[in-house]
Amino acid sequence: MSNSKRGIIKRIKNMLSNKEISCKELTEKYLSEIKKSNLNAYVTVCEEKAYKDAEKIDEKISSGEELNFLEGVPMALKDIISTDGIETTCCSKILSGYKPIFDATVWKKLKQNGAVLLGKLNMDEFAMGSSCENSCIGGAKNPHNINHVSGGSSGGSASAVAGNIAAYALGTDTGGSVRQPASFCGVVGLKPTYGAVSRYGVIAYASGFDQVGPIAQTVEDVSLVFDAISGYDFHDSTSNPNVKMKTFNGINNDIKGLKIGIPKEYYDGVDEKIKLSIEEAVKVYESMGATIEYFDFPEVKYSLPVYYILACAEATSNLARFDGVRYGYRTEHYKDINEMICKTRSEGFGPEVKRRILLGNYVLSSGYYDSYYKKAQNLRAVIIKAFDRAFEKYDVLITPTSPVTAFECNKKFSNPQEIYLADICTVPVNTVGIPGISVPCGFDSKGLPIGMQILGPKFSESKLLNVAHKYETFTDYKNNKCVEMGVRL
Amino acid sequence: MISRDEMLNLANLSKLYLSEDEIEDAMKEMDGMIDFANQIKEMSPNSHETPNINGLSNALRDDEVIESYPQNKILENVNGGKDGYFYIKKYN
Numbered sequence: 001m002s003n004s005k006r007g008i009i010k011r012i013k014n015m016l017s018n019k020e021i022s023c024k025e026l027t028e029k030y031l032s033e034i035k036k037s038n039l040n041a042y043v044t045v046c047e048e049k050a051y052k053d054a055e056k057i058d059e060k061i062s063s064g065e066e067l068n069f070l071e072g073v074p075m076a077l078k079d080i081i082s083t084d085g086i087e088t089t090c091c092s093k094i095l096s097g098y099k100p101i102f103d104a105t106v107w108k109k110l111k112q113n114g115a116v117l118l119g120k121l122n123m124d125e126f127a128m129g130s131s132c133e134n135s136c137i138g139g140a141k142n143p144h145n146i147n148h149v150s151g152g153s154s155g156g157s158a159s160a161v162a163g164n165i166a167a168y169a170l171g172t173d174t175g176g177s178v179r180q181p182a183s184f185c186g187v188v189g190l191k192p193t194y195g196a197v198s199r200y201g202v203i204a205y206a207s208g209f210d211q212v213g214p215i216a217q218t219v220e221d222v223s224l225v226f227d228a229i230s231g232y233d234f235h236d237s238t239s240n241p242n243v244k245m246k247t248f249n250g251i252n253n254d255i256k257g258l259k260i261g262i263p264k265e266y267y268d269g270v271d272e273k274i275k276l277s278i279e280e281a282v283k284v285y286e287s288m289g290a291t292i293e294y295f296d297f298p299e300v301k302y303s304l305p306v307y308y309i310l311a312c313a314e315a316t317s318n319l320a321r322f323d324g325v326r327y328g329y330r331t332e333h334y335k336d337i338n339e340m341i342c343k344t345r346s347e348g349f350g351p352e353v354k355r356r357i358l359l360g361n362y363v364l365s366s367g368y369y370d371s372y373y374k375k376a377q378n379l380r381a382v383i384i385k386a387f388d389r390a391f392e393k394y395d396v397l398i399t400p401t402s403p404v405t406a407f408e409c410n411k412k413f414s415n416p417q418e419i420y421l422a423d424i425c426t427v428p429v430n431t432v433g434i435p436g437i438s439v440p441c442g443f444d445s446k447g448l449p450i451g452m453q454i455l456g457p458k459f460s461e462s463k464l465l466n467v468a469h470k471y472e473t474f475t476d477y478k479n480n481k482c483v484e485m486g487v488r489l
Numbered sequence: 490m491i492s493r494d495e496m497l498n499l500a501n502l503s504k505l506y507l508s509e510d511e512i513e514d515a516m517k518e519m520d521g522m523i524d525f526a527n528q529i530k531e532m533s534p535n536s537h538e539t540p541n542i543n544g545l546s547n548a549l550r551d552d553e554v555i556e557s558y559p560q561n562k563i564l565e566n567v568n569g570g571k572d573g574y575f576y577i578k579k580y581n
Contacts, residue, residue: 098566099566101563102558194543195542195543195545208542237545237548238543238548241545302528302529302531302532304528306529308525308526309529316503325575326563326567326575330577334578336580338504340577341504342504342506343506345503346506346507354505355518355522358500358505358515359526361502361503362519362523365502371530372526372529377539378534378536378538378539379534380540381536381539381540382532382534382535382536384540415518415521416518416521416522417524417525420525
């Protein structure tokens, strides 16, 4: 059977339970396709560990024990998620050789669910970028056309899932880093509500914006993974102790009467073909009994500068810990401690990371703090209120995930701000802390995927996954070239 | 326009060295980034509220000693350190 739009996780569970394939054989299939792959999606492959874990699952199967949904499913993690004893570098030279001594909570939870870890995935250095090309090993490629980028920063995660060399993956989303690559690679990516998933053990870029999210072939798979990783964690003081979400049982609910808002400002400067695809998708919802209303949302355009000011300020503080003393890279020659730290950081960080550290220090420095950092915080409150008002009227909002489809590799941008504009549709979600999901909704004239973004109020993941799933069941993937790639089950 | 002295001060605060060529480029880039950030000046917020992104406050635990990570494990990332410490070269 070829890879179709049906969830791969359920299929794997059935195959393993029915003994059509052993977990070791399945893992071997993935590892062999990873070796053959030209996507540059993996930065570390954990062959030995994956086989060991697979054997344990096989023992469980032969003893007649029932498997849960994620048990034995070969998957991979963005290289920003700490894995005990396995190199975790954020694709930065400054963390080369660093092996965490503990597991991030999300990985601990998946491990408890019997996940088989194939390896760690490529990303923009410290999750700063929209193309994955800021990685110290070069960018992950787009499986739909390897001359195009995978998107970023979780480019390796989206590329591996789309190219069928991981059944699912985790990414992180600070300004769109799960949704935008998912959109570029034609897969599904969920950015959960801030506080819904533990950030413990996830190397921080901007702590007030970061969230871990699943990337998978289908909404159903994303829902299963989200249910496994979400929930309160004692180790993350920003995780919410009051909310428990189980989304899977509701993904087929009827959406008749759903109120959809379309914020007009999200469509400024968006490619025509993308606009058309979203309009078509919206018609599908209308045919299912949803009501559609276009509305003005002027506040949203300030999200991008607000995000870059605040995220860079937080990054400056978070990245101050990399001094070459305790882990990772350390410069060889130095004459005092200050020179050691400065040389280590200058040699260890790439240009985009340095750029953001410098901007962060600028907006936090005396004389500029009030006019940039403090004002951006005030505006963040204004944008949050504007979204609250929108969600009083509408159940969900629908927008494009990105104003463009995957651009060519090594594309020259005239300045850094030009590439920041690629985040314009995704950044508001992180500024406000709400959830957002990207689902494939068509292809452009070059055959590159288009993503539709669905947004809901805080902790509305069940509704979002339900709405996304309803659309997905309506669409088909016959134009998806990637179905013949990688592991075919 | 950001001045050369301001740029050097920022590099110093950031614990980054910039070469002569890098200083020029960084100044140009910083000007562009500041222009980009200046978009927020178009909007005057009607409140001076600071947002609480997840609505939680005072997420404190009980003040009890809890288990931490063993020293030798932590030092594995610097080849074991020296005498239980992180170790850097001696300098004068």
